Amino acid sequence: MLHVGQFCQPFNQKSGCGDFIIHVEENENHLLVVGDVGGHGLRIAGMIADEIQDVVIQNASLPITRLFSMISKLPSLKKQGLALFVGRIKKNIPMLSYQCVGNLQLIICRNESVIQLKRQEGLLGLLPPDTILSNATKLKHNDYIFLSTDGVKSAIKNAIASLTSIDDEKLIAKKIVEDYGTPNDDAACLFAKYSMPGTIDSVINYPSENKEILPIKVIKPVIAESGRSIRLEQENAQKVVVQDLDFIFKNYSKNSSLDNELIKSECFLTLHYSPLIDRRLNDIFDFLDLSKKLKCKLITVLIEVARDFDMEIRLYLKGNYLYLQFSLEENMAKKIFPIFGKGAFFYRQDSKQCVIQVRLEESVDTSSKELENIREMVQFGLDKKSYSNFKDHQKKDKLISQQAKLASMGEMIGAIAHQWRQPINEIAIRIQKVKYMYKHQKVDEAYIDDFVSSNLKTINFMSKTIDDFRNFFRTDKEKELFKISEAIQSVISMQRAQLARHKILVNLDADNFQLNGYYSEFQQVILNLISNAKDAFIENxxxxxxxxxxxRQGLVVIEDNAGGIPELVANRIFEPYFTTKSHGNGTGMGLYISKTIVDKNMGGSLTYAPIDNGTRFSVNLVA
Amino acid sequence: MLEMPYLNLIVDKNISIDGIISRAEHFAKSITDDEIKTTEITTIISELAYNIIKYSSEGVITLSVDLPNSLLIIAEDNGPGFVNDFEAAMQDGYSSSGSLGLGIPSLIRMCDDLDITTSSSGTKLTCVKEL
Structure with missing residues (x-):
């Protein structure tokens, strides 16, 4: 948006004023013309100025180069000469395009700094330069543009900063002329404040009504006819064409084959606008091995589109093609179309959907791990390095998890081995004993029955051990109500042979307390404690x-006189893989598993306390 | 005296645009860690190089880091310029066949400052990119 103010002060009379300022606002642009015809005060100067103004207004829609050329060729200039500025600011482009020859002052004030615009030496009509330069400069929000004739003293440069503080912008041009205009020349000044479209203060301020201001000829906005192809009138017309896309839109609206293609293809990625969208796009296009040129083109367009419309971009892969689909307003589609061309850009007016088709060097396997990684990386919003770190961590986590699983397996196997050592031994002894009994003719039916039942009981216990330990690593075990005394007695009976062999006396004094818990697990705890004591008796x-x-009432205390545990290691006995037994006899898992069963699975506590020449383990199941 | 990073790129029809873009990208990475700016600088150079080839066939692009913290990019050629297309070239939607297609509008968007001068005896584009 441009707020324009202008003021012209003739040297003596209006009819002899050679300075002129013209501002023509059309629907899409502002045309700014400042000129100074030589011979101020002379009637002819005023007449030439009027003639130029007529030319400008009648040809305001022409490109500035053509308009400038048209003015500079006016025969009347050969008598007086002319300093001329012709510039245009299109409302949707922050650029001031201009041509300037002669002694005019062209200044942009930006953040208290002054930028001098380019002008060429010379005088149109009398001393024109060989070639006219076409210039353009980028404008920024709140730029103050001052264009003045040489009737305004050059001291204006120093005053601009203070002048821009005047609230009523339309008064600035007048004040400049009043304060800095020379008394012996015409003086004209155009002031314009540029605001970027969409900013708050985009309100047009028209120049104030002032008799001293030369009349401004306002022309009606030129409304371009839509729906027809416009070809620029220029020598090089075949190169630059304003594309009228209506016919293309209509054609593709009827053609639904592309939509069908997209329906068949799976959208492999959906992107939403974020400040880092260009990085994500860059990563994707790198992966798809797009040329740098194409990559730059797509990224620039997509950033523009995404920023403007805050929409999502869907990416599809199908054979050798990448399709990018997003919704787009028609006016934007018209702008983007020429960038990609007829074969690669599709637009459906009805759904306002746009598809850009990009041919890839090679087809991409949509089920590949690499593509999945890219998708994951983009969805997580990570860059390549962060994603690589993330994957490394993921691998490490997996490794640790596997190691933990292996350790658990090891624990289980170790525990089973521990539990099985005694029953296997029992079975071995019974088998060996068969031959002896046979020799002594003691194998009768009662013996066979006892042999079978004892071994089956042992084998059943072994089987249960596996089940129990398998359950130990599961969380879906079911609790059951059992008598503690029976569970302990069962363990003792299973161990009977070993206990008898090693001359170990077991005294059980138990009440009828019932516990709702894990029967087998509890048995394993008792078994572990008895086994440990037995091993210690043998070892010591x-x-x-x-x-x-x-x-008593859910508290089970197991004491032995097996020599006790050295004080130094007493606090480590519940650690996994810790054993005080001689090499090969202990896995170091027995007490660890027992404590885990009691403390974690049964909600109780397993504690150790030294006693004279022995140990005391307390299993408190109602803690 | 402090030596500021500097890159001189000769552009003519015998040099591949990809080669120029690669050098520009390398240079951009050496002066900024910001991936967005790197991409933008690379794109700017790509546009400038393409414009030189399109309108002139040969020219020079210089990149120099300017204090306090900006990159000055100047593209110059002695070609016939684009006076006839001057205003049209600023507008989205103008394209010649085979061009990158983004042209000056993309430079306007990407550059913090942009100054263009063209005539029948040559073109100079001065771009400033804040780092």
């Missing part, structure tokens, strides 16, 4: 071997 070669088990 204790003569009188005794295990006392006292159970």
């Amino acid at each position: 070669n204790i003569e009188e071997r005794r295990i006392d088990i006292l159970s």
